[in-house]
Amino acid sequence: MKHLPGWSLPALVAILVIGLWQAWVSLANVPTYLVPSPWRVAKTLWTDRALLGPAWWVTLQVTLMAFGAAAAVGSVVAFVFVQNRWLEAALFPYAVLLQVTPIVAIAPLIIIWVKDPTTSLVLCATLVAVFPVIANTTQGLRSVQPGLLAYFELRGASRWQTLWKLRLPSALPSIFTGLRIAAGLSLIGAVVAEFVAGTGGTASGLAYQILQSGYQLDIPRMFAALALISLTGIGLFTALTACAKLALGEWHESERHP
Amino acid sequence: MNTPARTPPALSLRAAGHTYPNGLTALQPIDLDVHAREFVCLLGPSGCGKSTLLRMMAGLLPATQGQVELQGEDPRSRSARESLSYVFQEATLMPWATVADNVRLPLDLDHVPRREADSRVADALAQVGLSAFHAQRPHELSGGMQMRVSIARGLVTRPRVLLLDEPFGALDDITRQRLDADLLALWQQADLTVVFVTHSLAEAAFLASRVVVMAPRPGRIVRDESLAQPWPRPARYRTSAEFNAIVQGLQDTLAEACGEPT
Numbered sequence: 001m002k003h004l005p006g007w008s009l010p011a012l013v014a015i016l017v018i019g020l021w022q023a024w025v026s027l028a029n030v031p032t033y034l035v036p037s038p039w040r041v042a043k044t045l046w047t048d049r050a051l052l053g054p055a056w057w058v059t060l061q062v063t064l065m066a067f068g069a070a071a072a073v074g075s076v077v078a079f080v081f082v083q084n085r086w087l088e089a090a091l092f093p094y095a096v097l098l099q100v101t102p103i104v105a106i107a108p109l110i111i112i113w114v115k116d117p118t119t120s121l122v123l124c125a126t127l128v129a130v131f132p133v134i135a136n137t138t139q140g141l142r143s144v145q146p147g148l149l150a151y152f153e154l155r156g157a158s159r160w161q162t163l164w165k166l167r168l169p170s171a172l173p174s175i176f177t178g179l180r181i182a183a184g185l186s187l188i189g190a191v192v193a194e195f196v197a198g199t200g201g202t203a204s205g206l207a208y209q210i211l212q213s214g215y216q217l218d219i220p221r222m223f224a225a226l227a228l229i230s231l232t233g234i235g236l237f238t239a240l241t242a243c244a245k246l247a248l249g250e251w252h253e254s255e256r257h258p
Numbered sequence: 259m260n261t262p263a264r265t266p267p268a269l270s271l272r273a274a275g276h277t278y279p280n281g282l283t284a285l286q287p288i289d290l291d292v293h294a295r296e297f298v299c300l301l302g303p304s305g306c307g308k309s310t311l312l313r314m315m316a317g318l319l320p321a322t323q324g325q326v327e328l329q330g331e332d333p334r335s336r337s338a339r340e341s342l343s344y345v346f347q348e349a350t351l352m353p354w355a356t357v358a359d360n361v362r363l364p365l366d367l368d369h370v371p372r373r374e375a376d377s378r379v380a381d382a383l384a385q386v387g388l389s390a391f392h393a394q395r396p397h398e399l400s401g402g403m404q405m406r407v408s409i410a411r412g413l414v415t416r417p418r419v420l421l422l423d424e425p426f427g428a429l430d431d432i433t434r435q436r437l438d439a440d441l442l443a444l445w446q447q448a449d450l451t452v453v454f455v456t457h458s459l460a461e462a463a464f465l466a467s468r469v470v471v472m473a474p475r476p477g478r479i480v481r482d483e484s485l486a487q488p489w490p491r492p493a494r495y496r497t498s499a500e501f502n503a504i505v506q507g508l509q510d511t512l513a514e515a516c517g518e519p520t
Contacts, residue, residue, distance in 0.1 A: 155367045169354045169355075250354070251396075
């Protein structure tokens with residue numbers, strides 16, 4: 001158990017599930033328009049690459065831009081909240097409001113208001129992803145060892161020094177937690193926004209491909225697009241986990257003993 | 259020799275007390291002068307206000323009555339702050355920073371040039387015997403070593419007054435005795451005034467040039483006594499008859515003040 005690499009067990013589960021799926025579809029003669037076999041999905045990924053590739057690129061771009069925007073806006077808002085309790089008290093409920101409003105409900109409005117399709121998609125996805133960054137970063141910036149805070153106060157540290165040298169490093173574990181959640185949500189937000197935009201006739205992204213495949217009953221392509229979305233999500237999560245390990249591995253409990 | 263000269267006090271409290279907002283008196287108004295080069299132990303049971311007193315000396319807690327002066331100034335003034343170092347009960351180190359970075363922190367906060375800061379950090383680490391561990395992170399060190407880092411961080415600013423709040427309370431007895439001896443050696447080498455909070459009678463008797471005994475409910479001073487025993491005080495001093503007599507005397511004072519039978 002100790003000598004197995006971390007990815008080996010999940011990989012084993014994937015092989016098992018895909019194997020069972022393939023066996024079930026083959027043995028039970030499940031029609032392709034209901035559930036295509038994994039092999040068929042893989043083949044479609046290759047044969048429809050001219051269609052799926054650019055769509056994937058569009059979704060990835062929207063996701064990454066939304067993630068970047070959520071990380072930047074969320075961090076700035078959290079910094080402001082930590083500097084000023086009044087502002088936090090006044091504005092935090094609206095951050096929650098943003099979080100609990102279903103994006104499918106407001107996406108059509110945003111898509112109507114914002115003329116540029118990419119901007120409107122990024123805006124929708126950012127709205128979905130920003131809250132965990134705000135919440136986790138704020139909590140992290142506040143969760144400082146009281147003894148260290150007293151030490152900084154005793155040494156007459158400025159607000160900026162306390163933020164930069166104490167609050168920010170203390171908050172890194174929480175910040176990474178927020179970013180990991182935000183990465184997944186950016187992707188979900190991008191796909192949901194593309195769906196809404198796609199039903200309105202704006203052609204772009206993997207969600208639009210899923211919609212089109214549905215209309216054309218091209219279920220293997222639908223699965224292929226879905227697989228691409230999932231793989232993208234896993235890729236983002238893995239990349240952020242690696243970043244967290246790089247930043248925290250030397251000192252934080254969460255990364256020290258994987 | 260460390261016979262304290264009767265120069266103007268390094269720390270001076272005039273009718274200084276602290277009452278919490280809920281009306282509870284943590285510390286009755288007290289008068290206390292700590293002179294330069296003294297090693298004062300504030301000794302007493304939990305809740306007797308000794309940490310409150312220390313925090314008032316450091317300016318971490320305001321005196322709600324009377325006044326506190328450090329080197330003749332408000333302890334919260336910049337010059338007073340620069341002449342003071344405070345060591346907490348816990349090591350309070352930054353877990354993400356190396357030992358050297360932790361020790362350099364107060365110099366970084368004061369914008370001391372990097373080259374000078376590094377040489378002072380090296381000196382401070384040598385003083386506490388941790389030169390070989392400068393690149394380690396706190397979690398790689400034992401509790402005693404973490405406390406040494408904390409003391410090095412206190413020394414690196416070259417303070418005139420060092421305040422320590424039960425710094426070795428969480429350590430095992432052997433480590434504690436070794437750190438006591440090292441602290442005493444550091445005090446003897448440097449031009450330093452030390453106020454050391456402890457609830458250990460033996461630790462106070464071993465370290466102090468003067469013991470201030472405190473009692474709780476309300477926090478107050480019940481005895482203030484200079485200990486004439488000369489330095490250096492070797493480990494065997496802890497088993498000598500005179501040491502035991504001092505400990506016994508302190509114990510009697512505490513028992514009487516706290517209303518317990520001896």
